[in-house]
Amino acid sequence: MDQAIGSTKPDSPDMAAAPAVERGRFIKNAWYVGLWASELPAGTLVPQTILSEPVVFFRKQDGTPAAILDRCAHRFVPLSMGTLVPGDRVQCPYHGLEFGADGRCMNNPHPPGTIPTAAHLPSFHVVEKYSMIWIWMGDKPADPSLIPDYSCLETSPAIHITDPGYLSIKANYELIANNLLDLSHVVYVHGGILGSPGLEQSDIKLETHGDVVTVSRFVKDVETPGMFQMMAPEGYERGDSFTSISWYAPSNLLLKTGSCKTGQPQESGTGYWGIHLLTPETERTTHYRYSAVRWNVMTQGDEKNEQIRQKIGELRTFAFADQDAPIIEAQQRRIVASTTKLEPALLAIDAGPVRCRRILDRLLLEDR
Known part of the structure; x- marks a missing residue:
């Protein structure tokens, strides 16, 4: 057309x-740029608020990016204040709970070590492409082919x-x-x-x-x-x-x-x-x-x-x-x-x- x-x-x-912009017009099932790839060095936890949600980005041991909710399910402390520990886990700085790249709580260091279902966190689909870390915030299947073509950043x-x-x-x-x-x-x-x-x-x-x-x-x-x-x-x-x-x-x-x-x-x-x-x-x-x-x-x-x-x-x-x-x-x-x-x-x-x-x-x- x-x-x-x-x-x-x-x-x-x-x-x-068309009225002026109003509240809450966020499409969750879409690709957004979370970070430039250079903003996510290995071994770091990088917080970003996206669509009003706190997110923490990090790289797994194989170098691929991951992102989970930046809010511990226990006392709601930002996990980005914590540390990365072996096994691609983020350790909460407050009580030591550990969360995997899929958001699941993997370790409760306090006896008897039971992990409540409510301790698990949402994770987000992320892709590194065109020198960027892309994030999909919704729950529908994330299709990387829908990412716009910015290949000039890689071919020039x-x-x-x-x-x-x-x-x-x-x-x-x-x-x-x-x-x-x-x-x-x-x-x-x-x-x-x-x-x-x-x-x-x-x-x-x-x-x-x-x-x-x-x-x-x-x-x-x-x-x-x-x-x-x-x-x-x-x-x-x-x-x-x-x-x-x-x-x-x-x-x-x-x-x-x-x-x-x-x-x-x-x-x-x-x-x-x-x-x-x-x-x-x-x-x-x-x-x-x-x-x-x-x-x-x-x-x-x-x-x-x-x-x-x-x-x-x-x-x-x-x-x-x-x-x-x-x-x-x-x-x-x-x-x-x-x-x-x-x-x-x-x-x-x-x-x-x-x-x-x-x-x-x-x-x-x-x-x-």
Whole structure:
């Protein structure tokens, strides 16, 4: 299904009024990024709150990741404060109960050593893929083939991949996804870095394939945004600019963006893949992990490419942390403070976020 957003009428079915984000819109039977793989060294216990549930991650002796509820069934102490002991067990720091990677209590050190049924804990299905630790919080079968394709993180030279980034955003994950799907805001929020004059005049296209929503934009013969001038050789100061971002329900996104000479095929230009991984922490906070991978690299020399790699990481972190986050967090505060139900005024540029919300509504019903 394709749709030019510029032609969407405010009263079309896809643009029906969508209320502001409300409480409890978590899909449990879905893949979320729990950690970057590098955030989970062997021998450590790493706590994370995901979908308002405390989780502790660790690696088993064979190196594979595991995750169980981070709350001892006895006195509710965080197991992440404890230690890993032989046998792939987590020992509670309070009374020494030991829990296996499947969440079962394996040892009660106190005579007579009886283990009550209530002592067992939930465990979560986890997979290490694309340099990430993925977690499935629900009780339906977890299918790793449903994990979005971020293989560019594994197939590209390390010198063209930015360091894994992390931000804690004090806002609901849907607000952040809406921001990422809104290609029009870069002119106003990220001018000089990702945006340049003329981009706001471009048509925006909406496509849906199953539960994947893609928003794209193409604009001809404009000043090349600063990020891409840095990545290209001389002669690319002006040209065609293009961006597409795909949303994979419920909260992972992949962006492809770049510039090329006016009238030339997009693949003749250069740009990067943007990895955006949103994991709901609570109803009002989100774990935001991100990285970028360059494609069709034109610049020569390891020293120069390393400088560009670091600069891309710095600029993207600045764009997210210093430009996007303050606006989104202020938006969240205004929503929370409202004493009346909020119904946003919708523009044609909102068709992407509205389409995603309709899919989320359906998936929430199926999840429950």
